[in-house]
Amino acid sequence: MEPLFFGTDKRLYGVLHTPPQGICNQAVLICPPVGQEYLRLHRSLVWLSGMLAEKGIGVLRFDYRGTGDSAGVLEKVVADEWLEDGEEAFEELHEQFGSVPKSVIGIRLGALVAAHCSTAQAVERLLLWEACQSGAEFLAELKDDMLTRLLPECNFESNDGTIHHNGFVYSDKLQRSLRSNTILQNEIQRLKTKELLLLDRKIPDKPLIAADASSLNISQHICQVDFSWLDVDVIGSAIIPQKALDNIVKLMS
Amino acid sequence: MEQVGQLFTESVFQVGLVPINGILTRPRQPCNGPTIVILNSGLLHHIGSCRLSVSISRHLASLGYNTIRFDFAGIGDSPSRADATVSEPQKTIEQLQEVFSFVEKQGIASEFLVGGLCSAADGAFHIGVVDKRVIGIFQIDPYLFRTPEYYLRRYFPRRLNPAAAVRWFWRKLKSASSRSNEPSFHDDSRFKLPQEEVSTGYQILIDRKVRVLVFVTGEQSMLYNYSRQFYDMFRRVDFGSFLDFNYRKDSSHMMLEPGQREFISSKIVAWVQQTAGDHVNRQTQPTARHIP
Numbered sequence A: 001m002e003p004l005f006f007g008t009d010k011r012l013y014g015v016l017h018t019p020p021q022g023i024c025n026q027a028v029l030i031c032p033p034v035g036q037e038y039l040r041l042h043r044s045l046v047w048l049s050g051m052l053a054e055k056g057i058g059v060l061r062f063d064y065r066g067t068g069d070s071a072g073v074l075e076k077v078v079a080d081e082w083l084e085d086g087e088e089a090f091e092e093l094h095e096q097f098g099s100v101p102k103s104v105i106g107i108r109l110g111a112l113v114a115a116h117c118s119t120a121q122a123v124e125r126l127l128l129w130e131a132c133q134s135g136a137e138f139l140a141e142l143k144d145d146m147l148t149r150l151l152p153e154c155n156f157e158s159n160d161g162t163i164h165h166n167g168f169v170y171s172d173k174l175q176r177s178l179r180s181n182t183i184l185q186n187e188i189q190r191l192k193t194k195e196l197l198l199l200d201r202k203i204p205d206k207p208l209i210a211a212d213a214s215s216l217n218i219s220q221h222i223c224q225v226d227f228s229w230l231d232v233d234v235i236g237s238a239i240i241p242q243k244a245l246d247n248i249v250k251l252m253s
Numbered sequence B: 001m002e003q004v005g006q007l008f009t010e011s012v013f014q015v016g017l018v019p020i021n022g023i024l025t026r027p028r029q030p031c032n033g034p035t036i037v038i039l040n041s042g043l044l045h046h047i048g049s050c051r052l053s054v055s056i057s058r059h060l061a062s063l064g065y066n067t068i069r070f071d072f073a074g075i076g077d078s079p080s081r082a083d084a085t086v087s088e089p090q091k092t093i094e095q096l097q098e099v100f101s102f103v104e105k106q107g108i109a110s111e112f113l114v115g116g117l118c119s120a121a122d123g124a125f126h127i128g129v130v131d132k133r134v135i136g137i138f139q140i141d142p143y144l145f146r147t148p149e150y151y152l153r154r155y156f157p158r159r160l161n162p163a164a165a166v167r168w169f170w171r172k173l174k175s176a177s178s179r180s181n182e183p184s185f186h187d188d189s190r191f192k193l194p195q196e197e198v199s200t201g202y203q204i205l206i207d208r209k210v211r212v213l214v215f216v217t218g219e220q221s222m223l224y225n226y227s228r229q230f231y232d233m234f235r236r237v238d239f240g241s242f243l244d245f246n247y248r249k250d251s252s253h254m255m256l257e258p259g260q261r262e263f264i265s266s267k268i269v270a271w272v273q274q275t276a277g278d279h280v281n282r283q284t285q286p287t288a289r290h291i292p
Helices: A036-054 A079-097 A110-120 A135-148 A172-179 A242-252 B049-062 B088-105 B119-130 B148-160 B162-177 B195-207 B229-233 B258-284
Strands: A002-006 A012-017 A026-031 A057-062 A102-107 A123-129 A163-165 A168-170 A193-200 A218-222 B002-004 B008-015 B020-027 B035-038 B067-070 B112-117 B134-140 B211-217 B243-248
Touching (some): A012 A079, A026 A079, A026 A110, A036 A242, A036 B049, A079 A102, A079 A110, A110 A123, A135 A172, B049 B067, B112 B119, B119 B195, B134 B258, B195 B211, B211 B258, B229 B243, B243 B258
Parallel strands (some): B112 B134, B134 B211
Antiparallel strands (some): A002 A012
């Protein structure tokens, strides 16, 4: 595990996982979810990266601006900056691991960043784990969750339209920029990947597989794990969906 | 590998053969004060609950203080170490001392203010007791113990008030039925220390004039239910002016509420400024001359 700052002004924080045998036959970029989802999944992403590295796959996981250790505050970022961050992270992946085949994993909202990466660069595999199909879908989930949760001091929408959800803040500006991201709904034909792998716990109500995506080699995988992305308990327990992690390693190797 | 902000810079650091990984945040202007060390809590990695460790680090660095946040071995971005035979507090102390030595060798500082939430509060306590380089600790939800008054407040009113007793029973029933089946992993191995030992530890800290900042959140109501309980828990300790205690009845343990987060982080920043300032003053005060 090698942490580093990279990108323009070294504003992005990432961690490299290099295969212990020293031979790297593939490299993977992990685009994480955001907010409490990322905090709770972090331990799993460390494990996943280690498991991939054991299979000879070099990994870079990173934090978007305004999240984790990267520069900025969540209150001030917009979604387009996260797309730029994805591009810079992909460049860093290339710099670190050279010309081996590269793949991208996108988780939840990170799926939009991962998809964007694969429009700029041809990638071997694009794996989307429980992808939010659009920024609007993610925001709708947050709002639904706010209605059912009994913690009005933590989960509310302030007068200026800012959403406060489980300790994280989504400004009106960020929400607007997220709503305009529909890459997985309307521009799926732009993806430059040999293989699009979708990992979900059930067949999505609105499948991604659109008519204009017929040129893509898409496969849907189902892995039944029982947890909620949006929950946060008293002590911030980690999410460790081992079955899903094993599936990802299998699909990527 | 350095990230550059307007008022501070951030760089990654690695300490040890199986490295402890962390972030050093330094002010643009050189700083002679203590380094502030924010510990990771339980299984949460070093960014802290709701990214609070990052915002506090950067705020303090912009005010001129060096700060460090890192992951203990086996947590977050630090790999595991094969030291299974060493006790939890001992591991914490050893790893923290490695970090302290690194900071000293870099010529950054030789004194430290250490703290954090939950198990990090415990870690700050353990290192503070044994290491004289620690001049202050800040703790959010530290070791807590029930007192006789706690029991009185918890159970006595219910016995007298049938409506409250019914409400209590209803709440219990509801919470039992809404438990999630989610497979999750939490750190329930928080090392338990006898009350007497904690009391002795605080006395050692106060004798050494170590400043202590404590927050207790309302989510600790299974252990803590009235403001001055902390003082009752440690009656033997004369905290004097060295303790700054804050009972945040409306705050969750994870500080999910924006107002509570703001209060706690502002208080920590102000306490650091005061503690570091007082310490410098104490060091620079001329020794009283004995006039025969």
